[in-house]
Amino acid sequence: TLAATRDQVVGIYHDKTKLERIQLEQMMREETYLTAAEALGKGFINNVTHASPTVQNCPLTDYVNVRDTERLASMLGKRHIVRDVASLLKSIGV
Numbered sequence: 001t002l003a004a005t006r007d008q009v010v011g012i013y014h015d016k017t018k019l020e021r022i023q024l025e026q027m028m029r030e031e032t033y034l035t036a037a038e039a040l041g042k043g044f045i046n047n048v049t050h051a052s053p054t055v056q057n058c059p060l061t062d063y064v065n066v067r068d069t070e071r072l073a074s075m076l077g078k079r080h081i082v083r084d085v086a087s088l089l090k091s092i093g094v
Contacts, residue, residue: 017043
């Protein structure tokens with residue numbers, strides 16, 4: 001089931017980006033993180049809007065690869081990581 005799901009995702013990414021399937025499989029295996037500019041350049045997205053001031057449920061300690069953790073942290077910048085949706089809703093007056 002997981003192999004079939006992976007193959008479907010690779011197919012979707014390939015259709016969208018036109019990147020080689022082997023490259024996409026490697027990116028997935030390595031859990032590659034992309035900045036918005038990188039994702040735009042590779043064709044994963046169509047445009048870039050603005051950065052969200054918060055990121056929900058993103059504990060960086062869950063990521064095994066230190067290089068990727070550091071990269072993800074730098075991509076998030078000064079955004080506030082929200083682990084509790086209730087606190088996020090309260091902060092915006094809901």
